[in-house]
Amino acid sequence: MLVLPDHGSNPQYTYKAMDIRMPDQIVDLSANINPHGPPAVLKKIWKDLLDEIITYPDPHSAALRRSIARKEEIEAEAILIGNGGAELIHLIGRWLSHSNVLIIHPTFSEYEKACQINDCTIHHFILKENDWDLDVNQLKATLPKMDAVFICNPTNPTGVLYSASKLEEIIIEANNKNCYVIVDEAFYDFPLEEVTIAPLVKKYTNLMVLRSMTKMFSIPGIRLGFLMAGETVVKELETYQVHWSVNGIAQKVGETLLEEKDFIRHTQCMVKREREELFAFFDECQFDYSPSQTNFYLLRDPELNGQTELFRFLLENGIVSRHTLNFKGLDGRWLRFAVKGEKEHEKLMDALTEWKSRP
Numbered sequence: 077m078l079v080l081p082d083h084g085s086n087p088q089y090t091y092k093a094m095d096i097r098m099p100d101q102i103v104d105l106s107a108n109i110n111p112h113g114p115p116a117v118l119k120k121i122w123k124d125l126l127d128e129i130i131t132y133p134d135p136h137s138a139a140l141r142r143s144i145a146r147k148e149e150i151e152a153e154a155i156l157i158g159n160g161g162a163e164l165i166h167l168i169g170r171w172l173s174h175s176n177v178l179i180i181h182p183t184f185s186e187y188e189k190a191c192q193i194n195d196c197t198i199h200h201f202i203l204k205e206n207d208w209d210l211d212v213n214q215l216k217a218t219l220p221k222m223d224a225v226f227i228c229n230p231t232n233p234t235g236v237l238y239s240a241s242k243l244e245e246i247i248i249e250a251n252n253k254n255c256y257v258i259v260d261e262a263f264y265d266f267p268l269e270e271v272t273i274a275p276l277v278k279k280y281t282n283l284m285v286l287r288s289m290t291k292m293f294s295i296p297g298i299r300l301g302f303l304m305a306g307e308t309v310v311k312e313l314e315t316y317q318v319h320w321s322v323n324g325i326a327q328k329v330g331e332t333l334l335e336e337k338d339f340i341r342h343t344q345c346m347v348k349r350e351r352e353e354l355f356a357f358f359d360e361c362q363f364d365y366s367p368s369q370t371n372f373y374l375l376r377d378p379e380l381n382g383q384t385e386l387f388r389f390l391l392e393n394g395i396v397s398r399h400t401l402n403f404k405g406l407d408g409r410w411l412r413f414a415v416k417g418e419k420e421h422e423k424l425m426d427a428l429t430e431w432k433s434r435p
């Protein structure tokens with residue numbers, strides 16, 4: 077049986093699982109990371125960061141918390157810094173232990189994993205394929221039975237973005253039913269028109285908003301994310317966190333990157349331009365794709381059901397996409413690709429053209 081890695085990135089494991097020799101040159105489109113790489117300022121401060129490794133880091137990341145609080149216009153006590161968004165998801169899973177949790181699929185697999193290992197009863201809300209629209213009334217009807225619901229916005233892996241008003245409607249109803257809403261905004265800063273509900277944490281104590289600094293700033297190796305929520309929730313989650321979990325380099329890097337507004341704008345424009353060019357090509361060559369508004373999208377050849385054959389063809393041609401076999405509601409019928417730069421997309425389009433013209 078084919079067992080592929082649970083996440084994108086680390087393409088050597090995908091090649092190994094598929095029993096294909098990894099070419100010397102590959103285009104890795106399996107991880108949704110900014111193709112610009114980290115902002116130039118990071119290279120500039122890199123040497124100074126060495127000072128951070130000779131002392132224990134601030135266990136409360138106080139300076140970074142204050143900087144985020146200023147930017148988001150919320151209290152520093154309403155923020156928890158994490159060793160990547162992934163750590164925060166797992167802290168939430170532990171905090172929710174033995175609860176009834178609703179997960180909206182297809183979505184990032186760590187929510188389910190974090191809840192599963194903490195003996196939650198997991199309920200699945202599967203969105204209709206092709207538009208993945210969120211039917212608020214249908215969702216509201218499930219809330220009385222739930223203690224928490226996870227929503228990813230924009231959603232990994234479809235790239236679909238829900239409006240703040242739609243989410244607020246869900247949060248209000250959930251609040252009335254004593255249900256927490258966890259909104260993962262790991263990719264909120266890639267669409268040209270950012271949608272965030274972070275300011276609502278001041279209004280609704282049942283809301284938690286999660287952010288990752290990994291994606292926009294291309295620093296998955298540093299591990300940095302943060303959570304915005306009511307002060308009581310933040311305090312409780314912090315009690316589960318390993319002391320010194322967020323290292324000193326990550327804290328300093330975070331403070332510096334919060335200032336990088338031009339870098340973000342530049343990335344947003346590039347992503348929009350590249351995505352639109354690709355989608356025009358997909359229309360022309362008759363590939364189906366998800367209505368993404370962010371830096372990744374789903375793609376399928378409508379002539380196939382499962383896409384393993386296309387996945388293999390692309391790997392053999394040095395292009396790594398992300399399989400969707402472990403996304404509930406997709407089950408391998410799509411492949412996910414990150415939006416990257418012009419050179420990478422030329423290679424992708426060449427390979428897809430060759431795929432369509434094979435006998």
Ligand SMILES: Cc1ncc(COP(=O)(O)O)c(C=O)c1O
Pocket residue numbers: 159160161162163184228232260262287288289290296299300301
């Ligand atoms: C939707 C989503 N949330 C959170 C994360 C975790 O990101 P990190 O732990 O790198 O901050 C990821 C990583 O792929 C993700 O896709």
